[in-house]
Amino acid sequence: MQRLGIGIAWTALILTILFLLLPIVVVIPVSFTESSVFRFPPEGFSLQWYQRIRNVDGLLSALGLSAQIAALATLISLFLGTLCAIALVRGAVPGAAAITTFMVSPLMLPGLVFGIAMLQALRMVGFSDAWSSLLIAHVVVTLPFVMRTVLGSLSLFDFGMVDAARTLGCSYPAALWRVLVPNILPGFISGALFAFIASFDNYPVSIFLVDVRTKTLPIQLLNYLEISPDPTLAAVSTCLIVLTILVLILCDRMVGLRRMASI
Amino acid sequence: MRGSRDPLGLLALPGVAFLGVAFLVPLMLLLWSSIRGVDGFTWLGYWRVLGDEYYRGVILASLHLGLITTLGAFILGYPAAFALARAKGYWQVVLFALIFLPLTVSIIVKSFGWGIVLRRDGILNWLMLNLGLIERPVRMIFTEGALYAGMINVFLPFMVLPVYSVVRMMDARLPDAAATLGASPWFSFTRVTLPLSLPGVVAGASLVFSLSVAAYVTPSLLMGDRYMTMSMVMAKAFLNLRDWQLGAAMAAVMLAVAAIIVVGASLLQRMLGGR
Amino acid sequence: MTTSHLAISGVSKRFGSAVVLDDLSIGVAKGEFVSLLGPSGCGKTTLLRCIAGLLLPDAGSIQVGGAEITRLPAHKRNVGVVFQNYALFPHLTVAENIGFGLRAQGVARAAAAPRVADALALVRMSEHAGKPVTALSGGQQQRVAVARALVVRPSLLLLDEPFSALDRKLRETMQVELKHLLREVGITAIFVTHDQEEALVVSDRIAVMNAGRIEQLADPATLYQRPATLYALDFVGQSTRLSGRVLGREEGLVLVQTALGVVRAAGSFGTGSSVVIATRPEAITLDATPGMNRIEARIREISFLGSRTQLHLDLADEGDRGIAELPRLPEGLVPGALVSLGFAVPDTMLYPAA
Numbered sequence: 001m002q003r004l005g006i007g008i009a010w011t012a013l014i015l016t017i018l019f020l021l022l023p024i025v026v027v028i029p030v031s032f033t034e035s036s037v038f039r040f041p042p043e044g045f046s047l048q049w050y051q052r053i054r055n056v057d058g059l060l061s062a063l064g065l066s067a068q069i070a071a072l073a074t075l076i077s078l079f080l081g082t083l084c085a086i087a088l089v090r091g092a093v094p095g096a097a098a099i100t101t102f103m104v105s106p107l108m109l110p111g112l113v114f115g116i117a118m119l120q121a122l123r124m125v126g127f128s129d130a131w132s133s134l135l136i137a138h139v140v141v142t143l144p145f146v147m148r149t150v151l152g153s154l155s156l157f158d159f160g161m162v163d164a165a166r167t168l169g170c171s172y173p174a175a176l177w178r179v180l181v182p183n184i185l186p187g188f189i190s191g192a193l194f195a196f197i198a199s200f201d202n203y204p205v206s207i208f209l210v211d212v213r214t215k216t217l218p219i220q221l222l223n224y225l226e227i228s229p230d231p232t233l234a235a236v237s238t239c240l241i242v243l244t245i246l247v248l249i250l251c252d253r254m255v256g257l258r259r260m261a262s263i
Numbered sequence: 264m265r266g267s268r269d270p271l272g273l274l275a276l277p278g279v280a281f282l283g284v285a286f287l288v289p290l291m292l293l294l295w296s297s298i299r300g301v302d303g304f305t306w307l308g309y310w311r312v313l314g315d316e317y318y319r320g321v322i323l324a325s326l327h328l329g330l331i332t333t334l335g336a337f338i339l340g341y342p343a344a345f346a347l348a349r350a351k352g353y354w355q356v357v358l359f360a361l362i363f364l365p366l367t368v369s370i371i372v373k374s375f376g377w378g379i380v381l382r383r384d385g386i387l388n389w390l391m392l393n394l395g396l397i398e399r400p401v402r403m404i405f406t407e408g409a410l411y412a413g414m415i416n417v418f419l420p421f422m423v424l425p426v427y428s429v430v431r432m433m434d435a436r437l438p439d440a441a442a443t444l445g446a447s448p449w450f451s452f453t454r455v456t457l458p459l460s461l462p463g464v465v466a467g468a469s470l471v472f473s474l475s476v477a478a479y480v481t482p483s484l485l486m487g488d489r490y491m492t493m494s495m496v497m498a499k500a501f502l503n504l505r506d507w508q509l510g511a512a513m514a515a516v517m518l519a520v521a522a523i524i525v526v527g528a529s530l531l532q533r534m535l536g537g538r
Numbered sequence: 539m540t541t542s543h544l545a546i547s548g549v550s551k552r553f554g555s556a557v558v559l560d561d562l563s564i565g566v567a568k569g570e571f572v573s574l575l576g577p578s579g580c581g582k583t584t585l586l587r588c589i590a591g592l593l594l595p596d597a598g599s600i601q602v603g604g605a606e607i608t609r610l611p612a613h614k615r616n617v618g619v620v621f622q623n624y625a626l627f628p629h630l631t632v633a634e635n636i637g638f639g640l641r642a643q644g645v646a647r648a649a650a651a652p653r654v655a656d657a658l659a660l661v662r663m664s665e666h667a668g669k670p671v672t673a674l675s676g677g678q679q680q681r682v683a684v685a686r687a688l689v690v691r692p693s694l695l696l697l698d699e700p701f702s703a704l705d706r707k708l709r710e711t712m713q714v715e716l717k718h719l720l721r722e723v724g725i726t727a728i729f730v731t732h733d734q735e736e737a738l739v740v741s742d743r744i745a746v747m748n749a750g751r752i753e754q755l756a757d758p759a760t761l762y763q764r765p766a767t768l769y770a771l772d773f774v775g776q777s778t779r780l781s782g783r784v785l786g787r788e789e790g791l792v793l794v795q796t797a798l799g800v801v802r803a804a805g806s807f808g809t810g811s812s813v814v815i816a817t818r819p820e821a822i823t824l825d826a827t828p829g830m831n832r833i834e835a836r837i838r839e840i841s842f843l844g845s846r847t848q849l850h851l852d853l854a855d856e857g858d859r860g861i862a863e864l865p866r867l868p869e870g871l872v873p874g875a876l877v878s879l880g881f882a883v884p885d886t887m888l889y890p891a892a
Contacts, residue, residue: 002448009349012342013358019339020365020419023376026386030379084278091272099279106286109521110477112494113514116501117289120296120511140286143278193367201369203480204494208501221371222480234379237372244367248360439592440625442612444639445690451613454638458629 024241031234049235056232062220069131069216070199073138074146077195078188080139081146089154100151107144111204114140119208130214137205142195149194153187185254193251197244290518297511308512318496322516325492328414329476333422335415336471340422341464347423348430359427366420374484377413378404405486413485418475422467429463462535469528473521493517541604543568543726544589544694549598551584551750558584559595560750566726571717573729573737575773576747582730585747586696589728591615602693613642618692622699624683626671632682633658633667639690657689660719677708684716688723695720695727701736713739734774738762746770762818768889771816778860779816780833780853781891784809792888797853798833798860805888812891817881819848819863826880835860836876842867849877 034044053059084103088096106114118137127133157180165175181188203218210219225233297308312318350358365373379385381403388400403409433456441451479494488495493513500510542565551559558581566572574582587593589600591612600608607615626635636657640650658664661681666674671682680700687695700716701709717740720727731737737744738758745755746769754766765771771779782796784807791802794815801815826832835851847867851860862879871877 005448005452006346006349009342009346012339013346016339016343016419016423017358017361019416020362022386023373023380023416024365024368025376026379027372027376080278080281083274087272087275091274093272093275099275103278103282106282108473108525109290110473110494110517112477112479112497113293113517114286114290116497116510116514117293118285119501120507121289121292124292136285140282143282147278197367201371203370207498218369218371221369221375222484225371225375225484233375237369237375240372241368245364248364248367252360434623434625434628436621436623436625437627439590439612440619440621440627441638441642442592443590443615443617443619444642444686445613445616446638446642447613450642454642455627455629 027234027237027241031231031238033231033234036230049231050239052232053235053239056224058215058220059217059224059232059236062215062217065131065214066200066217069134069138070196072135073142073199074192074195076135076139077142077146078150078192081143081191082150082188085147085150085154088151090159100147103147104144106140107148111141111202115205115208118205122209130209130211133209134206134214134216137209138199138202141202141205142199145194145198146191149187149191150184151187153184157183189251189254193247293511294515294518296507297515299508308508309515311509312512312516318513321491321496322493324490325476325494326520328410328478328482328490328492329472331411332414332418332475333468333472335411336419336422337464337468339415340419340467341426341460344423344426344463345430347427348433362420362423365416370417370480373417374413374481377409377416377485381409405489407486407490410482410485410490413481414475414478417478417481418471421470421474425466425470426460426463429466430460433459462532465528465531465535469524473524476520476524477517493520542566542601543570543603544728545599545601546585546589547599549585549588549595549600551581551588551593551595558750559588562598562750562752564745564752564755566728568726569724571720571727571729571740571742573731573741573744574747575731575734575737575744577732577773579749580747581750582747583698586619586698586728586730589694590617590619590696616690616692616694618687618690618695620680620683620687620695620697620700623703624679626679626682626686628670628672630671631667632663632669632671632674635671635682636686636689638686643690653689657685660688660723661685676704677712680704680712684719688725692725695725696730697727698730699732700729702731702733709736710739716740738774744774746773765887768814768816768892771887771889776819776859776861776863777816778819778822778851778862779814780858780860781812781814784811784813791883794888796833797858798835798851799831801831801833801886802883803831803886803888804883807888807890814889814891816887816889817885819861820846821881821885822862822864822879823881824864824868824877824879826878830880830882831886832878832880834876834878837871837873839873840867840871 029042031049032045032047033042034046034048035042081103087093088100093099115137118133118140122128122133161179161183162172162175165179166172170178201218202216203222206216206219210216215223221233221236298304298306312322347355347358347362380387382388383400383402383404387403388397391397392400437455437459438451441455442448446454476492477494478492479498482490482492483495493516497510497513497517500506500513544564544566546565547563549559549562550557560581562581562585564572574585576582584593588595591607591610591614595608598608599606602615602617607617627638630638633654637650637654640653641647645653654667655664658667661684663678663681663685666678666682671679674682680703683700701712704712713736729737729740741758743755743757744761746753746761748769754761754770756764756766761770762775765774768779771777780796780798780801782794782801785793785795785800786809787793788802790804792805792807792813794801794803794813796815803815805813807813835853837849838852839850841848841850845865847864849862849864849871851862853860
């Protein structure tokens, strides 16, 4: 009977993985199709849709915008989040647990609600610059990810090591740099990765803050899908998938994938 | 040692202040506006959202969707997490990465891919035709079944990963101990393994439920207006109808649901021993 | 020969290309305490798991009380196990842990409660009955683990390094206490350990294991005084050992030339063979009497240990060890001094060089 249980577990795992990968994997062959339909199996082989990416109105600029916002939001979140995490772990702050919950709370709440709230609040104060609005909102979106992972890393860190470094001749900042930073690097990098992805992929918050000229990639893609769907979408998607895999491999080499995601 | 506050604690200030201003304040304003009408305070918004049969139906539909998604994710994801936790060395890293990867792929890409899978000329129909299971392509797009499958597809990792991390911590000797005490494999599973995995289940289920109840992209892509969720109503109210009051009230309901889930989950965790 | 309560014959197990158990056979009498002693990797834990039913041997048979249990799954064997880290169920209280086996076997709550109470009293944990097991100390957890295994009245109790998680002082107390407890209950027990002192304390017989085989199965005194091989000698207790070459025979004894002198021992080795002579440190004395083996050595270090003093001797050859143990610290002895030491011929052991 135990064998049965193990069999069920493994079957479930295989099915899960196949199921999860299915929609991602089908996109790739479709992007190489010759016809302008999404038929499977795809007919022919052509790189035309990849070439079209450059020509599609607004796609590249949306990509640029998304990357820009994601990078900046991530950096700001890393800065604010790390400072906050250090304070919470070492600073004897009253109500640290409550503050931690608060800092992570944006994750718990529907992004759509926050997007609307942001839109309304900004309108009330007459602030209408789409770019800045997006940035502010995306920092809110990304901060919880950074907090969680950096906090996790910090709480596992033995601050006795910093003391040891100081007795061996390092100044306080030097000790932090040489001892603390390398050890919380997994939390740092995984936080940055989650943050970047969360911002780059974000739809529910962004939809309310974009305007006609400032569109992020997910919104542009969705537009495209609704208005004039053709395999260019598949080509873009494939590029994004490949990019994501490369980034994951990079992070795994640097930090280790499992360490990253379990923190 | 003087009684002054440790200056290190002040490092938290910028982050907390930012979140307070950029997150808390807009939310408060939203809640505020949900009870402000054209002339003074009014509960009209809530009255419309909770009183109107249509909107009540939408709320129930969202909860229903959340429930099905969570159930489906549990049935598939719970056993899968066990296999993942017991996988050895290199395999565990690979399998883990395969489960983690879909989380990093944009939801637009996934929903788009799902559409390709389900189309009349898509891969599922192609497979079934070639295997002789059907004679003509079956319409699967825009069916509720497709919606559930698509939702489960998006949120499945959020069930697997928390259960996996709890099961991994479990002492591998416990099932052995149970066996040497005379417990049949079923008894061992229900009295030892299952109870100990419960914190992971609660974490995973609450995560999946709260995310799927508020889902926007997947239902609108896969079903459009045929299956209205709270989030779709809210978006429509703000973007299309410019009906701020309705939107705000619906937003408040969504917030309430989210808050109930969070509080409920943490109460459950505390009951389970908070491990 | 009386029928063994536990009879293992010809058990073999391999993992991949590695042979972990090599045609092992051993018989244990009812009520006897036997230790499987050896370093990690010698197969002792594997053998334990085979007896418990957590592992299936490739060949051989295991019988308990005359019944063949080799192919039975663990939960049908009624063999109790105390695991190395106790494997207590963290979500259950002390009493619930102990009662687990009874519930698993369908004993009604009403019938189970007094048995659980008895088990708690047996290990003196009655006042901790309602506590979560995570709140207990190591020693308390061990007692709960023992009670849990015993309450279902197993035919056999297996203990996997039961004291390794305890600190030293507690370990010594618990070893004696547990032995006493298990004697009272009258159960047959198999201990697995790598700690030879522990084996000497708790066992009626010790099986010294090496690479999947039993090198020697004997009671502690015999094992200590007459180890069958160099491996057994090295594993149990300390020793002084010198390598040497056989010069010939004299009066029925073998003459061996060592770096520190000529030594005689009982045995049968041809002239010219490489051998190792050994003796226990406490058999060595400063006051050699005629007829004893005599060696001369320089003292490298003196360790005063309270109840005894150890002299570490200066030896150059690889594998040689020179430790003499004296009951008192002799006056005037300093490191660097040359001393004359003696030990009786009957206390001298002779082995082929490894």
